[in-house]
Amino acid sequence: MKKNIAIIMGGFSSEFEISLKSGQVVYETLDQAKYSPHRVHIFKNKWVYVDPNNQEHAIDKNDFSATVDGIKITFDCVFNAIHGTPGEDGFMQGYLELLSIPQTSCNMYQAALTFNKRDCLSTLKPYGIKTAESFYVNLGDAIDEDAIIAKVGLPCFVKANKAGSSFGISKVYKREDFNKALEVAFKEDDEVIIESFLDGVEVSVGVITYKGEVTVLPITEIVSNNDFFDYQAKYLGESQEITPARLTEEQEEQVRTVAKRVYEVLKMKGFSRSEFIFKDGEPHLLEVNTVPGMTKASILPQQAASAGISLADLFGNAIDECLKN
Template sequence: MKKNIAIIMGGYSSEYKISLKSGNVVYNTLDKEKYKPYRIHIFKNKWVFVNDKDEEFPIDKNDFSVLVNETKINFDCVFNAIHGSPGEDGYMQAYFELLGIPQTSCSMYQAALTFNKRDLLATLKPFGIKTAESYYLNFGDAIDKDAIIAKVGLPCFVKANKAGSSFGISKVYKKEELQAAIDNSFKEDNEIIIEQFLDGVEVSVGVISYKGETLVLPITEIVSENDFFDYQAKYEGKSQEITPARISEDYARKVGLEAKKIYETLKMQGFSRSEFIFKNDEPYLLEVNTVPGLTTESILPQQAAEAGISMPNLFDNAIEEALIN
């Protein structure tokens, strides 16, 4: 009997359009002989099942079911394709855990921790994970620009602490540019992180649970045409994403071990994609994504393809792992 799979997509953040693309790729890729997929749009004002005629049917949040033509549909598993809140920050994970419905991403705690950049970096530091110098601000804090520059130097990056896809991020070269960058980040989040600029090769490392084992995927080198790997570079073709990365075996070994260490230290499940920059021949962690992009152009599917894992196999494995766990 086919399993009913709810593919959740959309979300409450600026990343909702990218999430809809990822979710539709999953919907179109899943094996229809094995699964019965349902597109579930999650927005602040509505949770709905959207059929192939674009008709909408409201989700019953009491048990995450849907009534379609007087037939109640329950789901065997949820495929999480929501980038940002509430799919990548722990809220949906907690909800499904309370309902006892398996889902493909990591658990609530890991999602909440990795989504909060400064808490993640602070947690991993005692485990020997190297990170850039950073300075934290909460909305309403006094802004001491001289203290910021003394800590992180110039240029530096000003980032929304809990946001993805490079929303709310700026590269700052001069003290006079700091305030505008801080204001921009506060549009996305009420916490921001200001980081030292690391000048080196940037790589992205996918780590997944595959057939019961932790698997480090082939590494991707990020070469942005823009000043850094911003939204345009990520989604509008303004970058080269080279898989496998043009790095030495030593670099590949080091960064692969660090990415795997992070995955296993945090007891992750499902997909993850960690970003690093090399400084003095050592990988420095930038961030960890637990619901990475899943379009045909996205980095993680590129890495899986290089490893000989097709998108149908990648998605099928994610569901099977969720059902086992």
């Protein structure tokens, strides 16, 4: 009997439109001989099941079900395609765990930890994972620009601590640009991380659990046409994403080893995509994404294709792994 799969998409953050695209691709791609896919839109003001005729039906949050024409629909598994809150920061994971509904992304704690850049990098440093120099600022703090510059130097990056898709990020070259950069970051989050500029090759490394094994996918090199890998570079074609990356064998082995170690140290499951920049010949971790983009043009699906894994196989494997566990 086919499994009912709820594909959750949308969310509460600036990434909701990207999430809707990812979720729609999953919906259209899942093998309907094995699964019965269902779209569920999650927004602050409504949770709705969207039927094949695009009609909306309220989700009963007591058991995460929908009733259509008098028939109650329940779900065997949830495919999580929500980028940002509440799908990438642990809230949906915790809710679904309480209901004993399996879901394809990492568990609640891992989601909350990796979504918080400051906490994630701090957790990994004792394991020898190299990162940029950083300085933390919270909304309402007095801004000591001298102390910031002394710690991270110029240029540097000012980032919203809990945001994705390069929302709330600015590259700062001059002291007088700090206030504007902080305004941009604080629109997305009340915590900010300021990091030193790492001048080197940037790569993205997908790690998944595939057929029971932790698997590092072919590496993607990021070459932005802009000043850094911003929203336009990520989603509007203003970058080159080269898979496999143009790395030496030594560089490739280094970053594969570190990315796998990050996945295992954090006790991850499901999808992850980690971003690194090589500095002084060694990969430095920028961040870990646990609900990466799932459109055909997204980086992790490109990496899977390079490894000979189709989208249908990639998505189906994620469902099979979470049902198995």
